[in-house]
Amino acid sequence: MVTGRRGVTLALLAALAAAPAILSGYWTFVLTLAVIYALLALSLVVVTGWSGQLNLHVAALGFGWGSYAAFALVTYGLPVTWALVLAGLLTIPFAAVVALVAVRFRGLELAIATLAIGLIFERLVFRNLGESLARSAPGVTTPFASSFVSMPRPTIGGAGFSGDAPFFYFCLVLAVVVFALVWNVGRRATGRSLRALREREVLAETLGIPVVRYRIGAFVGSIVIAGVAGALFASFKQGIAPDSYNLDLSFQILAATVIGGIYSPGGAVIGGGLMALLPEVVRSGPLQIFGGERLFLVFGVGMILVLWRLPAGIAGWRGRRGRVNGEDGSGESIDEISVGALTAIASSNGNGAAGIVRRLYHSPTDRHARRPLLRVDDLRVRFGGVVALDGASLFVPEGEICALIGPNGAGKSTLFNCVSGLVTPDEGRVYLQGGDVTEVSAHRRAAFGIGRTFQTVEVFRELTVRENLIAAGYLLRDDDRVVAERADALLSSLGLGTVADQLPGDLPLGSLRAVQIGMALVARPRLLLLDEPSAGLDDRQTASLASLISQARAEYGFGVLLVEHDMTMVASLAEHVYVLDFGRVIAEGTPQDIRNDPLVLEKYLGADWADAQTAPRRRRAAR
Amino acid sequence: MTNFLQYAATGLAGGFATALLALGVVMIYRSTRVLSFVQGAIASLATYVYYQLGTAWSWPAWVALPLAIVAAIAIGFLVDLLAMRPLRRADALTRTVATLGVFLVILAIIRVVWHGGETFVHPLSTSIARIGTFSLSVQQIITGIVAVVASVALVWWTRRTYTGLGLSAMAEDPSAARLLGVSPGRTSSLTWIVSAVLAALAGILVTPLLVLNPFQMTLLMVTSYAAALLGGFISLPLTLIGAVLVGAGESLTTGYVNVSGLSETFGFIAVFAILLISRGRGGAAAPSLGNGSESW
Numbered sequence: 001m002v003t004g005r006r007g008v009t010l011a012l013l014a015a016l017a018a019a020p021a022i023l024s025g026y027w028t029f030v031l032t033l034a035v036i037y038a039l040l041a042l043s044l045v046v047v048t049g050w051s052g053q054l055n056l057h058v059a060a061l062g063f064g065w066g067s068y069a070a071f072a073l074v075t076y077g078l079p080v081t082w083a084l085v086l087a088g089l090l091t092i093p094f095a096a097v098v099a100l101v102a103v104r105f106r107g108l109e110l111a112i113a114t115l116a117i118g119l120i121f122e123r124l125v126f127r128n129l130g131e132s133l134a135r136s137a138p139g140v141t142t143p144f145a146s147s148f149v150s151m152p153r154p155t156i157g158g159a160g161f162s163g164d165a166p167f168f169y170f171c172l173v174l175a176v177v178v179f180a181l182v183w184n185v186g187r188r189a190t191g192r193s194l195r196a197l198r199e200r201e202v203l204a205e206t207l208g209i210p211v212v213r214y215r216i217g218a219f220v221g222s223i224v225i226a227g228v229a230g231a232l233f234a235s236f237k238q239g240i241a242p243d244s245y246n247l248d249l250s251f252q253i254l255a256a257t258v259i260g261g262i263y264s265p266g267g268a269v270i271g272g273g274l275m276a277l278l279p280e281v282v283r284s285g286p287l288q289i290f291g292g293e294r295l296f297l298v299f300g301v302g303m304i305l306v307l308w309r310l311p312a313g314i315a316g317w318r319g320r321r322g323r324v325n326g327e328d329g330s331g332e333s334i335d336e337i338s339v340g341a342l343t344a345i346a347s348s349n350g351n352g353a354a355g356i357v358r359r360l361y362h363s364p365t366d367r368h369a370r371r372p373l374l375r376v377d378d379l380r381v382r383f384g385g386v387v388a389l390d391g392a393s394l395f396v397p398e399g400e401i402c403a404l405i406g407p408n409g410a411g412k413s414t415l416f417n418c419v420s421g422l423v424t425p426d427e428g429r430v431y432l433q434g435g436d437v438t439e440v441s442a443h444r445r446a447a448f449g450i451g452r453t454f455q456t457v458e459v460f461r462e463l464t465v466r467e468n469l470i471a472a473g474y475l476l477r478d479d480d481r482v483v484a485e486r487a488d489a490l491l492s493s494l495g496l497g498t499v500a501d502q503l504p505g506d507l508p509l510g511s512l513r514a515v516q517i518g519m520a521l522v523a524r525p526r527l528l529l530l531d532e533p534s535a536g537l538d539d540r541q542t543a544s545l546a547s548l549i550s551q552a553r554a555e556y557g558f559g560v561l562l563v564e565h566d567m568t569m570v571a572s573l574a575e576h577v578y579v580l581d582f583g584r585v586i587a588e589g590t591p592q593d594i595r596n597d598p599l600v601l602e603k604y605l606g607a608d609w610a611d612a613q614t615a616p617r618r619r620r621a622a623r
Numbered sequence: 624m625t626n627f628l629q630y631a632a633t634g635l636a637g638g639f640a641t642a643l644l645a646l647g648v649v650m651i652y653r654s655t656r657v658l659s660f661v662q663g664a665i666a667s668l669a670t671y672v673y674y675q676l677g678t679a680w681s682w683p684a685w686v687a688l689p690l691a692i693v694a695a696i697a698i699g700f701l702v703d704l705l706a707m708r709p710l711r712r713a714d715a716l717t718r719t720v721a722t723l724g725v726f727l728v729i730l731a732i733i734r735v736v737w738h739g740g741e742t743f744v745h746p747l748s749t750s751i752a753r754i755g756t757f758s759l760s761v762q763q764i765i766t767g768i769v770a771v772v773a774s775v776a777l778v779w780w781t782r783r784t785y786t787g788l789g790l791s792a793m794a795e796d797p798s799a800a801r802l803l804g805v806s807p808g809r810t811s812s813l814t815w816i817v818s819a820v821l822a823a824l825a826g827i828l829v830t831p832l833l834v835l836n837p838f839q840m841t842l843l844m845v846t847s848y849a850a851a852l853l854g855g856f857i858s859l860p861l862t863l864i865g866a867v868l869v870g871a872g873e874s875l876t877t878g879y880v881n882v883s884g885l886s887e888t889f890g891f892i893a894v895f896a897i898l899l900i901s902r903g904r905g906g907a908a909a910p911s912l913g914n915g916s917e918s919w
Contacts, residue, residue: 054716056660056723101899107716108658109898112848116894119845124888131883247841251723258720294735300727307721308709 005266012269016172020165030280032168032236035175038272039229041257042182042265043222048254049262050191051218052198053102054111057118057250061098062223064126064245065091066230071133071151071240080235081154085174087231088224095223099216106201118250126242148241151234171232178225183265189474189483194218196460196471203458206420208446208475208523255299259306261313270314274299367576370397372434373559374419374527379428381414381583388414389425390583396527396576398433401553401560403570403591406580412563413455415580416531419561420452421445432527447475451525451558453516455532459504465515466491466500472519483522490518493555494548510541514548521552528558534566542566546573571595625756630878631871636763637843638870639770640829641890642863644840645847645854646777647818652856653794654814656715661702661722662822663841664729669695669823670744670830670840671737678745688747691827692820698729699819703812711807726841733837746831766828773821774863781859790814794857846873846890852897869893 016035020028040063047055055061069090073083098117105113130147153167185191197204197211205211234240256275261267279295306313374396381389389411396402404412417423419430421442429438432448440448460468469487476483491500494514499507504515513533520528530549534542546569553560564570570577571591579587579600587593587600594600644662651659672694677687706725710718733739748761780787792800793810801807826840833839846869853865869890877886 054720105898108719111658111719112852112894113898115845116848116891116898119842119891120888120895123891124884127884128882247838251727254720255724255727294731296727296731296734300724300729300731303724303727304706304709304721307713307717307724311713311717 013176017169020168025164027280028164028168030276032164032171034273034276035168035171036229036232036236036272037253037256037275038269039175039178039232040226040253041260041268041271041275042179043226043229044254044257044271045262045265045268046182046225047218047222049257049264049267050186050194050198051215053215053219054107054114055219055222056111056115056254057122057247058222058226058253059245059247059249060118060121060126061114062091062095062226063230063233063249064121064242065094065223066227066232067151067234067240067245068126068129069227070231070234071149074151079154080152081170084154084170084228084231084235088228091223091227092220095220095227096216098223099219102219103212103215119247122242122245122247126245130240130242148239150239151237153235153238167236171236174228174232178228179265179269182221182225186265189480190214192471193474196474199460199462200458202422203454203460205442206422206446206450206452207472207519208443210441210443252296252299255303257313259299259302259313261315263312264315267313267315367397367400368395370400372396372431373398373400374561375431375434376415376419377429377431379415379418379425379430381411381418381423381425387583389418389428391428392580392583392585393428394578394585394588396559396561398526399553399557399559400576401550401562401574403562403564403574403577404580405564405567405570405577405594410580411583412580413531414583416452416529416561416563419527420450420529446523446525449524449526450529451520451523451527452529453513453520453531453533455535455563457504457509457512457516459512459515459519461504464501464503465496465507468504468515469518469522472522475523486522487518490521493552494518509536510545513537513545517549517552521556521558524556524558526558528553528560530560530562530564532563532565534564534569539568542569543572545569549573567595626878627875628757630874632757632759633763634871634874635867636760636766636832636870637829637873638867639767640825641843641847641850641870642770642866643773643821643825643828644844645850645862645866646774646859647821648844648847648851649854649856649859649862650777650790650814650818650821652851654790654810655707655718655793656797657707657718657722658715659722659818660719660844661725661729662818662847663839663844664726664733664837665695665698665702665819666822666826666840666844667835667837668698668729668733669819670826670835671733673823673827674742674744674830674835675737678742684745684747688827691823695819695823696816698823699816700812702819703815707811707815708808711811730837739837741834741836744827744830744835747828760832762828762831769824769828770863770866773824774859777817778859786813842887842890845894849890849893849897852894852901855901865897 016031019031023031040058043062044055044058047053066087070083070087073087073090074080078086101117102110102113127147130149133149134147154170193204193209194214196207197209197214201211230245233244237244253271253275257268257271260269260271260274262271278298282295282298310317372395374394376392376394379389379392380387392411392415394402394404394415404415406412414423418425418428421437421440421444425438429436431437432445432450435448437445437448460471463471466487469490470480470483473483473486476486488497488500491497494517496511496514496518499511504512507515517528517530517533533545533549537545549560550573562570562574574591577589577591577594578585579594579597587597589597644666647662648659651657651662669691673687673691676682676690677684702725706721707718710721713721746760746762747765750761752759752761752764781791782788789800789805790810790813792803792805793807797807800810822840825843829843830839847866849869850862850866853868854860854862872893873886873889876889
């Protein structure tokens with residue numbers, strides 16, 4: 001596969017290098033345009049395909065800036081060659097400003113924002129800029145419009161790049177450099193993290209990925225790439241007409257990139273090729289009816305078909321098909337293999353692991369004398385008129401499994417979110433190993449050693465189980481092989497070895513919970529937050545999961561804060577229990593103490609258990 | 624002062640046309656979570672049909688207008704059938720991108736059939752209504768009346784009728800609505816048809832005041848996002864009010880500020896400003912966790 005891709009790349013490069021010698025000048029001209037459009041498509045791959053941000057008006061936001069930046073550099077006396085190379089960098093300040101605005105928006109809001117800002121540039125800034133430049137630049141003729149300014153081709157020494165073939169090589173070399181850089185970034189941790197945050201932004205954040213920085217970085221990077229393309233385009237056209245950077249072009253290149261494959265640089269090459277070559281190919285021959293303006297039809301229909309049947313585009317046709325449609329998710333059928341693995345581990349350790357550890361540590365009186373891992377002081381959180389937390393405090397020493405129970409709406413999840421950094425409390429502090437982390441963002445808390453799972457299964461659906469764990473290894477900052485080894489070790493200790501290469505959609509819920517715990521453990525957290533790990537599992541699966549957790553704790557020595565409804569699991573796993581009600585801790589103690597506490601019985605366990613016992617009888621009686 | 628009122632009143636007509644587009648955008652977003660980039664193109668296509676019948680072939684308006692509406696119904700139905708239905712399992716962003724594909728297709732049709740040239744469309748009425756020094760064209764008045772009637776009808780429909788309530792239920796919680804027996808397919812197709820008719824009305828009413836070219840209505844559609852944002856992509860009355868305010872603002876800016884291209888871009892600036900203010904409060908909000916949107 002890899003050699004195949006390398007072979008295709010080399011063959012394509014060789015063909016392109018030989019092209020000017022074989023083809024006529026006109027086709028060299030067309031191929032130059034293809035190279036420029038491939039760069040423009042690459043910018044969409046980076047911003048939309050990788051980081052999931054839709055830039056709807058790339059022609060104005062990036063491409064156009066690059067053209068005017070190159071013009072400015074030439075006007076200030078830089079040789080054209082250097083102006084074209086450096087124009088991309090000159091767009092960085094503009095890109096940074098727009099990226100800082102764009103990072104505030106997501107999804108459809110971002111699409112509208114880029115559309116609006118882009119149109120402001122296209123219709124207001126570029127036109128006025130073009131007109132004033134055309135008036136002030138001396139010796140420039142304006143054959144097409146009052147806002148046209150000319151832009152020369154680059155020259156080096158006497159030979160010059162001004163001819164079609166030399167200029168083609170100039171563009172090709174620049175494009176190959178940019179593609180190589182992007183491809184290199186894409187296959188490293190940076191690329192993995194970008195794809196992770198595209199799919200599950202909050203999960204990525206809790207795995208320690210600095211989401212905001214990455215999104216800004218991807219946006220700026222993509223605009224710089226589009227800027228390089230724009231500079232080359234200005235030189236290619238030997239001038240800048242503001243009307244070239246219109247919405248038409250933006251939508252077309254987006255469609256071409258989606259058709260080519262918006263998730264990979266290879267797709268950008270195909271997209272750029274389609275964009276430049278298709279009009280030429282269909283201009284003659286039997287496809288003639290699709291020529292000219294009618295080409296929109298091909299792009300439009302092609303794009304819808306690709307979105308429907310081939311989300312990864314032509315470049316990804318050999319990959320997993322139809323994933324965006326979610327048709328291969330088999331839901332919650334029980335996978336006997338992995339349940340078997342879980343049960344095997346559970347029985348080999350019996351409930352012994354949990355039992356032994358509990359006896360070792362079980363001594364509530366000196367709990368507070370041990371080294372603190374997590375301390376939560378007097379947290380208060382309001383959502384509008386609802387008081388979610390009303391002065392909740394708790395303490396978890398290092399290495400302890402501590403449970404948090406309480407009725408629905410007691411504030412358990414809010415407290416969890418305060419600890420992991422997804423919610424900032426109105427009042428109160430959160431200390432991790434004695435340090436105040438109340439104001440620290442979620443991804444930095446992850447770096448301080450907090451790992452968490454979610455009540456609903458949050459995994460990267462397009463990655464296999466093993467890739468999920470590798471993607472969760474952002475914080476390790478080791479090279480790929482170390483992360484992979486760590487992932488494999490965790491997979492086998494969690495009993496997931498047999499399903500490592502499956503997609504999460506094919507796994508039963510019990511295994512998915514194990515995957516989540518594995519992802520949270522990759523970065524070696526000191527505190528593991530588990531949000532209702534047993535929700536939706538049957539008794540057998542719950543027991544297996546409990547034994548997995550206690551076994552992993554014995555192996556890696558992290559502390560656990562567990563939110564749980566299943567009292568059996570709490571009793572078998574936890575060394576200390578806090579009971580939360582109306583945002584306040586109403587009781588704490590060993591699981592035994594809690595079961596016997598009259599207040600807890602009345603508030604929570606009693607009511608629930610009594611209901612559970614009597615409800616069926618009552619229902620029968622009512623009939 | 625008279626100038627001020629005159630500018631504001633002129634802007635209102637544009638605002639009401641924007642409102643018709645915005646109402647369609649909001650209806651589609653509410654019931655399918657798709658941001659339509661194609662309302663403007665649909666409006667253009669229906670208006671080209673109207674132009675062909677009413678202006679090029681000089682058929683009377685009472686024949687041309689209903690036929691153009693029928694064309695709009697067909698367009699809305701086909702967009703849903705050919706682009707949205709196949710993608711019903713895809714996420715909203717994918718379907719939103721797909722509307723760009725539809726946009727390219729419709730633009731191609733316009734360019735092939737009408738060669739994409741700029742033309743003028745005959746208005747429904749050329750008379751001018753005068754009150755003192757203050758004058759309004761009857762076309763502008765008709766546009767306002769149609770927009771207000773359309774909004775009232777839509778509000779009534781979505782709150783008081785069974786199908787309309789199904790649409791609202793779909794907006795609140797798609798899975799719950801489906802469990803209650805609301806068909807997502809029918810909802811989607813109905814929404815697209817209604818929105819296409821609204822877009823067609825906008826195009827037919829406003830282009831006589833502007834020019835007809837393939838892109839004009841798409842620019843107006845981007846402006847209409849400002850109104851949709853003001854209504855949080857949910858509220859129909861707020862969307863109407865927002866559109867009228869944006870229209871009046873645009874006209875006043877044109878009247879009093881002399882910067883080339885500013886009047887054309889006023890709507891986009893408004894969109895951007897409203898986005899900055901309303902961030903996260905609209906329907907297109909930040910990602911959430913555990914909201915049951917996942918298939919598992």
